[in-house]
Amino acid sequence: MKIGELSDQVGIAPSTIRYYEKVRLIDPPERINGQRSFPASALQSLRFIQLAQAGGFTLAEIKTIFDGYPNTKLGDQWHTLAKTKKLEVRSKIQELKRVDALLDALLKCECASIDECVGQAWQVRPREQRRGF
Amino acid sequence: MKIGELSDQVGIAPSTIRYYEKVRLIDPPERINGQRSFPASALQSLRFIQLAQAGGFTLAEIKTIFDGYPNTKLGDQWHTLAKTKKLEVRSKIQELKRVDALLDALLKCECASIDECVGQAWQVRPREQRRGF
DNA sequence: TCTTGACTTAAAGTCGACTTTAACTAGTAG
DNA sequence: CTACTAGTTAAAGTCGACTTTAAGTCAAGA
Numbered sequence: 001m002k003i004g005e006l007s008d009q010v011g012i013a014p015s016t017i018r019y020y021e022k023v024r025l026i027d028p029p030e031r032i033n034g035q036r037s038f039p040a041s042a043l044q045s046l047r048f049i050q051l052a053q054a055g056g057f058t059l060a061e062i063k064t065i066f067d068g069y070p071n072t073k074l075g076d077q078w079h080t081l082a083k084t085k086k087l088e089v090r091s092k093i094q095e096l097k098r099v100d101a102l103l104d105a106l107l108k109c110e111c112a113s114i115d116e117c118v119g120q121a122w123q124v125r126p127r128e129q130r131r132g133f
Numbered sequence: 134m135k136i137g138e139l140s141d142q143v144g145i146a147p148s149t150i151r152y153y154e155k156v157r158l159i160d161p162p163e164r165i166n167g168q169r170s171f172p173a174s175a176l177q178s179l180r181f182i183q184l185a186q187a188g189g190f191t192l193a194e195i196k197t198i199f200d201g202y203p204n205t206k207l208g209d210q211w212h213t214l215a216k217t218k219k220l221e222v223r224s225k226i227q228e229l230k231r232v233d234a235l236l237d238a239l240l241k242c243e244c245a246s247i248d249e250c251v252g253q254a255w256q257v258r259p260r261e262q263r264r265g266f
Numbered sequence: 267t268c269t270t271g272a273c274t275t276a277a278a279g280t281c282g283a284c285t286t287t288a289a290c291t292a293g294t295a296g
Numbered sequence: 297c298t299a300c301t302a303g304t305t306a307a308a309g310t311c312g313a314c315t316t317t318a319a320g321t322c323a324a325g326a
Contacts, residue, residue: 135273151274168272
């Protein structure tokens, strides 16, 4: 598969794919007349990168996973990272649910200001002392 | 409230708060002897910013919301943006759930490579043609 | 009075993740 | 043969979101 085709299939610009290769995130593919010829597995790799990025992984973290897997000795770098990230992902889901609720509130409520509306959406009454945060 | 106290309460660096003021994301607070003195509502604004950022809003988008709210004429900019973002947030939640599942798979499975494992986690058999994507 | 610590400014620097540019090559269609 | 398309490289540029730097101000405590 040439870079253009791969790009089309996965929805990642050729320049980005070359960039990923340059920073050693993906393996340098075979060259045919100087042009990259990717194996089918490159598609999976790129899709993994897409999803992991959506999950808040940096490219460096994705690299750690790629480099380490499947070595699973306890305390292994990628293993530790994956577990940490799983927690992050779960709390991010909770955060997003709060954002969703907040947007609902903003779209529906009649508050005069964002601050007031935020207060309501968070069950926090403004103009009143709360104890212990 | 001086900038240091606000910073401590909300967990955002003073330099960041000044930056938000510079890019007109928050209102310039009153100055007492040249020093910023924030009203309590600044706390709510900053918390809103934090959460919105976590929800994938750019600062420019947050500004649009702040600037437009609470004007709710149909087709209003902030209103449209909020509705669009709500959809984005919901699909992001789905994405994160997929990441969570993928991490589970990586942590538990015995695949020889990430690509293979990704294939399994996504109910996509590698080495087989799938029709129509 | 002197020092300390928290504040002020404008401007420059950083970082991650790409994208763009410029100059080039190789295969294909007319 | 020529033109076109899709590929190649290294290096520089961009963008969002901050952070750091340098030089200065101000009030409180020893």
